[in-house]
Amino acid sequence: MSTASVPLPAWINYGLIPLLNLILAFLFSGLVVWAIGESPFEALQLLLIGALGRGEGIGFTLFYTTSFIFTGLSVAVAIHAGLFNIGSEGQAYLGGLGAALVALAMDHYVPWYVTMPFAVIGAALFGAACAAIPAWLQAKRGSHIVITTIMFNFIVSSLMNYMLVRLLIVPGKMAPETRTFLPGGQLPKLDWLIAMFGGKIGAAPLNFSFLIALIMCFLVWVLIWRTKLGYEMRTLGISPTAASYAGIRYSRIVMITMLISGGLAGMMALNPVMGASARLQIEFVGGAGFVGIAVSLMGRNHPAGIILSALLFGILYQGGAELSFDMPGITRDMIVVIQGMVILFAGALEYMLRPSIVRLYQQLTGK
Amino acid sequence: MDYFDIFISILGSAVRLSIPLLFTALAGLFSERAGIFDIGLEGKMLASAFAAACVAYWTGNAWFGLLGGIGVSIAFSFVHGFASITNRGNQIVSGVALNFVAAGLTIVLGQAWFRQGGRTGQVPPEGRFSSIVLPGADMMRDVPIIGPLYANVISGNNILTYIAFLMVPISWWVLYRTRFGLRLRAVGENPGAVDTAGISVAWMRYRSLIVAGFLCGFAGTYLSIAQSAAFINNMSAGKGYIALAALIFAKWKPVPVMLACLLFGFLDAFANFMQGKSLPLIGEVPVQIFQALPYILTCVLLAGFIGTARPPKAGGVPYTKER
Structure with a gap:
């Protein structure tokens, strides 16, 4: 049976799947950061502090x-x-x-x-x-x-x-x-x-x-x-x-x-x-x-x-x-890559994970 | 300089400017005739320009550069195929995503590898495609009318230019005279029928995307190591979209694609020539008009005022086998 027509609860459709797609997008972006010789974790930390750490950062973010x-x-x-x-x-x-x-x-x-x-x-x-x-x-x-x-x-x-x-x-x-x-x-x-x-x-x-x-x-x-x-x-x-x-x-x-x-x-x-x-x-x-x-x-x-x-x-x-100030190895254009990855995984590949999640869901619920 | 000489020099630069459009539009021809919208042409061109410049810089061999450009462009095609064929995602979203990834990645990697603000290193002369002087070009130069045309427009281009024009009849032959081409067009019009005949729609569409990636690789290579000697930030500068416009303007047919690309190349060359000059009677014409003209013409065509443009019927629709 095809998995495309199986209904899933809303929290999976609107919560879990987008979240997993987002994580995938960040994983691949992290790979790029790692490939040019910087630490992805440090980059993520700097990114979050830069965006949300101070009032001014929050102002720019908003x-x-x-x-x-x-x-x-x-x-x-x-x-x-x-x-x-x-x-x-x-x-x-x-x-x-x-x-x-x-x-x-x-x-x-x-x-x-x-x-x-x-x-x-x-x-x-x-x-x-x-x-x-x-x-x-x-x-x-x-x-x-x-x-x-x-x-x-x-x-x-x-x-x-x-x-x-x-x-x-x-x-x-x-x-x-x-x-x-x-x-x-x-x-x-x-x-x-x-x-x-x-x-x-x-x-x-x-x-x-x-x-x-x-x-x-x-x-x-x-x-x-x-x-x-x-x-x-x-x-x-x-x-x-x-x-x-x-x-x-x-x-x-x-x-x-x-x-x-x-x-x-x-x-x-x-x-x-x-x-x-x-x-x-x-x-x-x-x-x-x-x-x-x-x-x-x-x-x-x-x-x-x-x-x-x-x-x-x-x-x-x-x-x-902010990241490009703190990590000279990463240019501001890294965010363009992350955007591209998010559009790719959350947009174009939004159905990629669905079949496996449906199967897992069916196993877990015993249907 | 009299008017004829000016005309010849504009024509020469028109040919040079239309080559990346021609390769890219032919690439789009193959994928769109198979029913896959390819907004990602721009990104493929940019990524392959970057790859070609990197490989040519490291190896000092233009042909390896071309291979690198083609390889990366085909890899992008595979991602597009994986998203829009295998996972039945939205083809336009996938194309937009690839354009973003290419625009960002070329600068990030370029900065990490070369540290020149997104430029690659200067490619040595043997890593570039230089212009070829055809036999007799110098002898012919003094013959009136045909002479300058032969010496300045037909001769003196690099090998990729001639390959581009060769690709036009080859594309026509593949699309209209081979079994592969027949099936490819059928998959873009009525995939259900092709499936019934026992041919895999997905594999057919993948193959069309590989061809598209192959052709787009030439376009990028031309930009970075034939027309110039390094990769520069956002080098494609919307040429992928102009090629898309040319493809539509040509109503998805190979020979008209060539003519449309030459027309758009000519507009570009003419705009460059007209910069700061004024026409008799009209006065100074803003160059922005020439920049916008390819898009305006395409919209007028789409409005149905210049014949009708009928796109492939199954374009943009992911194929779902009956359940």
């Missing part, structure tokens, strides 16, 4: 976590409707333009809490706009959304390059970036949040967008599991034929889902652009869109899971940066 929550939610919303949005990277990049334009226009005149809602809308609109054409091509023309969103990552990258190098650059400056936003265009730091636990935020850029990310998690949960639209999205994701039989309009759901997904990706830009650097910089997304794929997979496309796995990747990012 800063990265914020970005990954947004992109993770973006990927997850699309997956629920059976769409693979691999373009969160480009959507976040364009979202940065939306946020920056709002900040540049308003920061002279109003305080940050007036600018913020407009910036959120701007970022989401630009992100959604970037997802709109691939969505339309999928809905009406049947082009594969994976391919078109990849293409749009590059198209956006060229567009932003042009915008920053030619139009938005400060005259007379070399760096392709906008001017620094005034406080009216910045999101305040969450120093009180770290201080509540007795830490000091230091130079960490943890900011208000962390709270926006948490609110979005709640809204996505409501959308997917508590609304008619979410129900239609999930139906389409599980069975397109059943969805069409039930009178759910395919192109409408595809468009709406991708616009929401793009909007969430776009909001990610609030964190680095308005929260951290207070200006729009070239390539500021830095792969967070792709990390979102791993975050969503690890978190089983559920907002609660996404928060946890975004935190895991936040720890990896911040810990990895």
